[in-house]
Amino acid sequence: xxxxxxxxxxxxxxxxxxxxxxxxxxxxxxxxxxxxxxxxxxxxxxxxxxxxxxxxxxxxxxxxxxxxxxxxxxxxxxxxxxxxxxxxxxxxxxxxxxxxxxxxxxxxxxxxxxxxxxxxxxxxxxxxxxxxxxxxxxxxxxxxxxxxxxxxxxxxxxxxxxxxxxxxxxxxxxxxxxxxxxxxxxxxxxxxxxxxxxxxxxxxxxxxxxxxxxxxxxxxxxxxxxxxxxxxxxxxxxxxxxxxxxxxxxxxxxxxxxxxxxxxxxxxxxxxxxxxxxxxxxxxxxxxxxxxxxxxxxxxxxxxxxxxxxxxxxxxxxxxxxxxxxxxxxxxxxxxxxxxxxxxxxxxxxxxxxxxxxxx
Amino acid sequence: xxxxxxxxxxxxxxxxxxxxxxxxxxxxxxxxxxxxxxxxxxxxxxxxxxxxxxxxxxxxxxxxxxxxxxxxxxxxxxxxxxxxxxxxxxxxxxxxxxxxxxxxxxxxxxxxxxxxxxxxxxxxxxxxxxxxxxxxxxxxxxxxxxxxxxxxxxxxxxxxxxxxxxxxxxxxxxxxxxxxxxxxxxxxxxxxxxxxxxxxxxxxxxxxxxxxxxxxxxxxxxxxxxxxxxxxxxxxxxxxxxxxxxxxxxxxxxxxxxxxxxxxxxxxxxxxxxxxxxxxxxxxxxxxxxxxxxxxxxxxxxxxxxxxxxxxxxxxxxxxxxxxxxxxxxxxxxxxxxxxxxxxxxxxxxxxxxxxxxxx
DNA sequence: GTGAAAGCGCTAACAC
DNA sequence: GTGTTAGCGCTTTCAC
Numbered sequence: 173x174x175x176x177x178x179x180x181x182x183x184x185x186x187x188x189x190x191x192x193x194x195x196x197x198x199x200x201x202x203x204x205x206x207x208x209x210x211x212x213x214x215x216x217x218x219x220x221x222x223x224x225x226x227x228x229x230x231x232x233x234x235x236x237x238x239x240x241x242x243x244x245x246x247x248x249x250x251x252x253x254x255x256x257x258x259x260x261x262x263x264x265x266x267x268x269x270x271x272x273x274x275x276x277x278x279x280x281x282x283x284x285x286x287x288x289x290x291x292x293x294x295x296x297x298x299x300x301x302x303x304x305x306x307x308x309x310x311x312x313x314x315x316x317x318x319x320x321x322x323x324x325x326x327x328x329x330x331x332x333x334x335x336x337x338x339x340x341x342x343x344x345x346x347x348x349x350x351x352x353x354x355x356x357x358x359x360x361x362x363x364x365x366x367x368x369x370x371x372x373x374x375x376x377x378x379x380x381x382x383x384x385x386x387x388x389x390x391x392x393x394x395x396x397x398x399x400x401x402x403x404x405x406x407x408x409x410x411x412x413x414x415x416x417x418x419x420x421x422x423x424x425x426x427x428x429x430x431x432x433x434x435x436x437x438x439x440x441x442x443x444x445x446x447x448x449x450x451x452x453x454x455x456x457x458x459x460x461x462x463x464x465x466x467x468x469x470x471x472x473x474x475x476x477x478x479x480x481x482x483x484x485x486x487x488x489x490x491x492x493x494x495x496x497x498x499x500x501x502x503x504x505x506x507x508x509x510x511x512x513x514x515x516x517x518x519x520x521x522x523x524x525x526x527x528x529x530x531x532x
Numbered sequence: 533x534x535x536x537x538x539x540x541x542x543x544x545x546x547x548x549x550x551x552x553x554x555x556x557x558x559x560x561x562x563x564x565x566x567x568x569x570x571x572x573x574x575x576x577x578x579x580x581x582x583x584x585x586x587x588x589x590x591x592x593x594x595x596x597x598x599x600x601x602x603x604x605x606x607x608x609x610x611x612x613x614x615x616x617x618x619x620x621x622x623x624x625x626x627x628x629x630x631x632x633x634x635x636x637x638x639x640x641x642x643x644x645x646x647x648x649x650x651x652x653x654x655x656x657x658x659x660x661x662x663x664x665x666x667x668x669x670x671x672x673x674x675x676x677x678x679x680x681x682x683x684x685x686x687x688x689x690x691x692x693x694x695x696x697x698x699x700x701x702x703x704x705x706x707x708x709x710x711x712x713x714x715x716x717x718x719x720x721x722x723x724x725x726x727x728x729x730x731x732x733x734x735x736x737x738x739x740x741x742x743x744x745x746x747x748x749x750x751x752x753x754x755x756x757x758x759x760x761x762x763x764x765x766x767x768x769x770x771x772x773x774x775x776x777x778x779x780x781x782x783x784x785x786x787x788x789x790x791x792x793x794x795x796x797x798x799x800x801x802x803x804x805x806x807x808x809x810x811x812x813x814x815x816x817x818x819x820x821x822x823x824x825x826x827x828x829x830x831x832x833x834x835x836x837x838x839x840x841x842x843x844x845x846x847x848x849x850x851x852x853x854x855x856x857x858x859x860x861x862x863x864x865x866x867x868x869x870x871x872x873x874x875x876x877x878x879x880x881x882x883x884x885x886x887x888x889x890x891x892x
Numbered sequence: 893g894t895g896a897a898a899g900c901g902c903t904a905a906c907a908c
Numbered sequence: 909g910t911g912t913t914a915g916c917g918c919t920t921t922c923a924c
Contacts, residue, residue, distance in 0.1 A: 239666035244917035604901035
């Protein structure tokens with residue numbers, strides 16, 4: 173097991189007497205007033221209640237440590253003050269920073285987050301949307317789903333039916349008719365590859381994300397554009413399909429070593445770049461001497477690696493904040509037009525890339 | 533701004549007609565049955581309903597894409613199938629992995645997580661507990677709070693009144709009368725320091741967490757024990773108060789360089805160790821030649837740093853799972869005895885520590 | 893100034 | 909086999 177347990181002495185707790193939380197009714201009984209009046213006062217509704225009564229209610233509520241039951245409030249107001257956050261992997265630094273940004277913003281508006289981790293599983297995603305809907309969330313923030321064209325319509329139907337604002341982060345499908353917040357992925361990939369080209373590399377492999385993710389598609393476009401502009405060929409066998417996870421990067425790097433003569437790798441995110449670095453290390457391929465590598469995301473640790481990683485910066489926290497703001501805006505104004513908010517990337521050059529060695 | 537926005541063309545959506553989600557009542561009306569019957573069938577309650585009726589209900593529910601309103605269910609069942617997770621910083625790898633483990637386990641039991649990020653702020657923590665209570669969570673998992681003795685009683689009262697199981701992670705106060713899951717921090721610190729001592733170090737500084745955190749206290753005990761056992765002195769000025777954050781580690785390292793002749797540092801977590809590493813680098817102090825450093829947590833990246841970090845392993849995901857299981861258990865059996873579940877640490881020796889250089 | 897009553901969507905005890 | 913009824917805790921309209 174790897175752990176042991178220690179049983180506490182059996183005990184009864186005096187406070188188990190106060191099993192129930194105070195309700196409006198309790199306060200009404202205590203003060204000899206009606207539930208209505210108590211509700212009115214505690215919600216600071218404009219109404220003609222005598223100061224004495226008001227004081228009494230406030231005092232009693234305080235004493236009884238009254239907190240309104242949000243399930244009941246949500247039921248009647250049809251607004252739960254929660255928002256749903258669907259994320260593929262909360263342990264990924266990009267997403268956890270995104271979540272932090274969202275939380276910070278929502279906190280200012282007294283909304284709480286219901287967190288759903290999909291593990292990159294499309295089925296969990298679909299179920300998750302229904303779960304959130306049934307929980308009456310006021311909005312959904314949806315990150316990085318990878319949808320096949322077939323799934324897309326199902327998905328689109330689903331989102332159409334949630335009746336609450338949906339903001340997609342990091343994957344924009346026009347079919348979805350909802351607001352989106354994302355990085356200019358095309359440009360991000362373009363500047364990453366351009367950097368490698370400027371360093372004299374011509375055989376540049378890439379490790380992509382899942383095939384149907386729009387993020388992947390957009391980054392692929394940027395890669396293609398940069399290669400094409402430089403008059404470089406784009407052999408299919410230089411493109412490797414990863415999964416935005418470490419082991420995917422590691423596996424792709426194996427392939428790259430085995431089947432190409434690439435001198436540079438562009439990994440579509442830092443985590444895969446990391447996986448690739450480990451493979452290269454195992455094969456005693458030096459970075460950047462034998463292989464240059466550039467990542468994407470600029471997660472916290474990419475600058476502190478054995479070989480600090482050159483990467484494209486993506487401001488996760490700010491993206492989260494912005495997504496939260498847009499969700500809040502659409503909750504407030506349901507008929508406001510949808511927007512696409514795009515952040516601009518920039519390249520952070522560190523030590524994992526260097527000019528191509530001339531043949532020796 | 534750093535980003536631009538693009539406005540979508542204004543559009544009306546045909547599906548806005550189906551503004552409402554289907555309710556039991558809708559299905560009852562549609563099938564000419566009573567709400568009760570529909571509820572009974574959809575909840576798979578043992579009851580004598582004709583197969584024809586059952587089929588009809590199931591089919592209709594399917595067609596109308598019925599999902600029960602969980603606010604209503606929660607209100608009447610006094611059980612919301614949500615659990616509250618209070619975490620100081622979700623962007624910290626230890627906590628995000630913890631959250632992942634909790635989510636995985638809760639997912640298997642159809643419970644969702646309401647995530648509250650406290651930013652290490654005691655006030656947010658207190659507010660958070662009340663918020664969760666008012667949201668009717670079935671249990672609360674509470675991580676790493678740092679309570680002054682004064683706060684402790686307030687806090688204890690608060691928790692007593694939530695009426696739902698509380699499982700504390702990574703901070704055990706007997707006064708709280710709730711189950712706890714944690715690492716054997718005392719032992720973890722002990723083996724870390726022992727390792728440094730075995731390497732011949734005698735001037736060992738430590739960077740602690742906040743003063744009142746039990747994690748800090750326990751690790752401090754382990755540190756003291758190892759030092760004492762080895763007959764080493766324990767000058768106060770070798771103990772530096774950090775905050776479990778990177779900048780805290782960096783600041784403490786400055787102090788260590790300025791005011792001690794330490795040859796080794798034991799940082800109470802990896803993130804602070806990282807901060808310290810950066811300071812040392814800025815001061816051109818070589819790790820491990822001039823300074824050995826050992827961390828705590830074994831977060832993902834600690835092995836991939838420029839100088840791979842020697843650290844104490846803490847299985848965040850498993851700790852999360854176990855906390856979730858205990859919470860689930862107590863939801864199921866409210867009167868079950870509370871437990872303390874302790875995981876055993878082990879040291880992972882990498883390159884940031886080495887035997888002390890003999891004076892040259 | 894304050895209260896009665898209806899209803900949000902659901903469950904469950906009890907009729908018939 | 910199926911329906912009636914009450915009620916979870918709250919908001920809100922309307923009456924007094």
